[in-house]
Amino acid sequence: MDIFSKCTMNMGPLGRYADQSEGYFMFPKLEGEISNRMIFKGKERLIWSLNNYLGLANHPEVRKTDAEGAAHYGLAYPMGARMMSGQTDYHEQLERELAAFVGRESSYLLNYGYQGMVSIISALVDRRDVIVYDSEAHACIIDGMRLHFGKRFVYPHNNIENLEIQLRRASKLTEQTGGGILIITEGVYGMSGDLGKLDAIVSLKDKYNFRILVDDAHGFGTMGKTGAGTDEHFDVQDKVDLYFGTFAKSMAGIGGFIAGDKQVIKYLMYNMRSQVFAKSLPMPMVIGALKRLEILRNEPIHRKKLWNIVRALQNGLKAKGLDIGKTESPVTPVMLSGGVGEATQITYDLRENYNIFCSIVTYPVVPKGVILLRLIPTAVHTIEDVNYTIDAFASVQEKLKNKHYSEEMADISAV
Ligand SMILES: Cc1ncc(COP(=O)(O)O)c(C=O)c1O
Secondary structure, three states: OOOOOHHHHOOHHHHOOHHHHEOOOEOOOEEOOOOOEEEEOOEEEEEOOOOOOOOHHHOHHHHHHHHHHHHHHOOOOOOOOOOOOOOOHHHHHHHHHHHHHOOOOEEEEEOOHHHHHHHHHHHHOOOOOEEEEEOOOOHHHHHHHHOOOOEEEEEOOOOHHHHHHHHHHHHHHHHHHOOOEEEEEEOEOOOOOOEOOHHHHHHHHHOOOOEEEEEOOOOOOOOOOOOOOHHHHOOOOOOOOEEEEEOOOOOOOOOEEEEEOHHHHHHHHHHOHHHHOOOOOOHHHHHHHHHHHHHHHHOOHHHHHHHHHHHHHHHHHHHOOOEOOOOOOOOEEEEEEOOHHHHHHHHHHHHHHOOEEOEEEOOOOOOOOEEEEEEOOOOOOOHHHHHHHHHHHHHHHHHHHOOOOOOOOOOOOOO
């Protein structure tokens, strides 16, 4: 059989909708300055998919620093991987400042959070070790575990009783193999917005011997009293062994970092294959990240603005009877019932008739019959945006109840 035959016969769970969806539901193009209003399909819409929690993307000092960094260094410098020819004082300075901010001895930069996470996991475990992980783990955690030759045990999302069962199994196994146990959880779950129960998980350290790695992509910059993350929120920074953050969300940039004890970070520095064998973060990204971190630390006003919008949005949606699940973070899911066809119709209605753009998530990312519309509030949204959106969602929910939407895929040929 031709290796390419699957490319026409089986496009995969998301690719199967490509013909009806591409350019609209999937791979949409949002144009203009990153802000609450951007252009989609030639029309201005209210955008809830900005990946810019604190509004730093367009902070004047950030824009200035990014431009100066690019003008001074270009995008090519430094030349290669950190280990070979990609090391600079600025990379090291950013690592020191990040470590201090998240209350760890040391940190190391990652050229994209995703690849970094894959390599953190694969560097830490060998065939004797056991990974215990949450069932809603992000794709980068799953991919990291695919490189693990040993056992992995999953616990249902945030189910601490079951986690203990898995820890008992893992302890039994590692007693035989002589390996160790790594628990992996997220700080903030990026689809549902609920928090990994870090306090409950670390309290199990009294009974079991394990290390814990927290992916806090959505929590870094948004959670905790200084924005240092979900482990700061739970006051367990000293018990979380490895803390992972990305620059792709609160920092409105690219890259990420891993922080922990000095010797462990030193080990990762020499053993994370996606970092050892791939180019270092370009200098403008590093200098830009230093500026973003400075603002994040020194201007709490942005986090305050974010949370004002978050509270208004979440309370308002709840007051109108919308189901926003168990979110405790800025991530705001709105759960409705229906199939993929109805989901596309609702999203089309929101985009074309209400001019609201948000992400739509359906099976297989969420269970069959669930439609998850994800709103990511930011510091650049306004209370008017919030009120308008709450009314629009209430109206959509009403229409859904009245069977206004059919089960057919929305026809996007006209837009
Ligand atoms: C939970 C989580 N982990 C890791 C990543 C990957 O980070 P990056 O975009 O920096 O590659 C993301 C998405 O951006 C994420 O949501």
